Amino acid sequence: MTDKKRNIKLAIVGVVVLAVLVAVGFGARKGTVQLSSSDKKDLIEIRVPTYKTCASTAWVVADKKGFLEKEGLKLVYTGELIATQILPSVLNGNNDIGTAQPNMLAIAKAGGAAVTAVARQQIEPPANVDPVFRHMRFYANPASGIKSIADLKNYKPGQQIKTDGTTNSCNQFLFNTLLDKAGVPRDRFEWVTFTNDIAVIQSTSQGILDVAQVHPPYYKSAEDAGLVLIADSTDTGLGESAGSSLYYFKDDFIKNNPETVKKFVRAIVAAQKWSDENPQEAVKLTADWINVPVTGVHYFATTSEIKESDLTPWIKDLENSGGLTPGQLKPSDLITREFENVAVQ
Numbered sequence: 001m002t003d004k005k006r007n008i009k010l011a012i013v014g015v016v017v018l019a020v021l022v023a024v025g026f027g028a029r030k031g032t033v034q035l036s037s038s039d040k041k042d043l044i045e046i047r048v049p050t051y052k053t054c055a056s057t058a059w060v061v062a063d064k065k066g067f068l069e070k071e072g073l074k075l076v077y078t079g080e081l082i083a084t085q086i087l088p089s090v091l092n093g094n095n096d097i098g099t100a101q102p103n104m105l106a107i108a109k110a111g112g113a114a115v116t117a118v119a120r121q122q123i124e125p126p127a128n129v130d131p132v133f134r135h136m137r138f139y140a141n142p143a144s145g146i147k148s149i150a151d152l153k154n155y156k157p158g159q160q161i162k163t164d165g166t167t168n169s170c171n172q173f174l175f176n177t178l179l180d181k182a183g184v185p186r187d188r189f190e191w192v193t194f195t196n197d198i199a200v201i202q203s204t205s206q207g208i209l210d211v212a213q214v215h216p217p218y219y220k221s222a223e224d225a226g227l228v229l230i231a232d233s234t235d236t237g238l239g240e241s242a243g244s245s246l247y248y249f250k251d252d253f254i255k256n257n258p259e260t261v262k263k264f265v266r267a268i269v270a271a272q273k274w275s276d277e278n279p280q281e282a283v284k285l286t287a288d289w290i291n292v293p294v295t296g297v298h299y300f301a302t303t304s305e306i307k308e309s310d311l312t313p314w315i316k317d318l319e320n321s322g323g324l325t326p327g328q329l330k331p332s333d334l335i336t337r338e339f340e341n342v343a344v345q
Contacts, residue, residue, distance in 0.1 A: 073263055
């Protein structure tokens with residue numbers, strides 16, 4: 001086994017170890033929580049991180065437009081977390097639910113995390129939908145001369161090219177897919193972690209990063225900064241899988257609260273359907289929530305069906321990179337189909 005693959009294997013175990021360690025910190029405090037927009041006292045509370053990112057829209061719509069309240073549910077926002085803190089917060093019970101891309105969830109499951117996906121969140125939109133709703137865009141500083149992914153092949157020869165993202169994220173999977181298509185070696189890149197896309201855009205404008213990987217609703221911020229669009233997630237050729245993300249609960253929560261999970265799935269999918277059908281109002285609600293100018297948001301699944309075909313490319317990429325051994329996990333291992341048949345109006 002190579003050192004690189006050995007390190008990746010250790011990282012899988014590290015997910016659960018990190019979850020335990022961070023759980024100690026989170027478990028010692030519940031913090032100040034903020035209720036959703038409903039003030040009704042008889043609603044079932046669901047604890048959720050205070051998403052102020054590209055993941056905000058479905059939550060805000062479900063809350064502000066009354067889809068959750070209709071199902072007898074109320075969100076309790078527990079505060080903002082960085083991506084790596086969300087899984088530990090669900091495992092220790094500080095939050096009831098989280099969202100993740102298939103590769104991140106697969107690594108968690110392989111490491112022993114007792115969580116399971118119950119519904120889809122985002123998908124890549126069809127080609128006939130406005131491109132501002134695509135899952136990701138990739139930008140460069142105009143001074144770099146980079147105008148396409150293929151231009152990276154001869155950019156800064158002998159040097160590492162800097163971009164943003166974390167291991168086993170959508171950033172890494174989608175960007176590496178584009179690099180492979182263009183024949184650009186993956187090992188040319190140095191990955192830098194940022195807390196939000198605004199910091200990524202600023203760092204690219206200042207020449208600290210070479211390529212900015214940006215999600216909606218921050219495309220307008222990238223354009224206002226004068227960055228050059230060099231590719232987007234649809235260019236991967238992965239279809240709707242390119243935007244895939246999932247809602248997950250801890251297994252014990254699903255076992256003990258199946259009706260609550262069913263109500264949540266029905267409410268959140270209805271909210272997602274509404275968001276896709278009312279994009280301008282969804283944009284406005286998101287902009288008001290995150291206090292950043294917004295021109296587009298994510299595109300969402302509109303049924304409760306979970307498609308294993310959407311998960312397969314993410315798992316296959318982990319196998320190819322050494323994150324998983326071939327056959328170690330199947331798409332069906334990440335999900336439950338218990339809530340797929342809920343009626344969404």
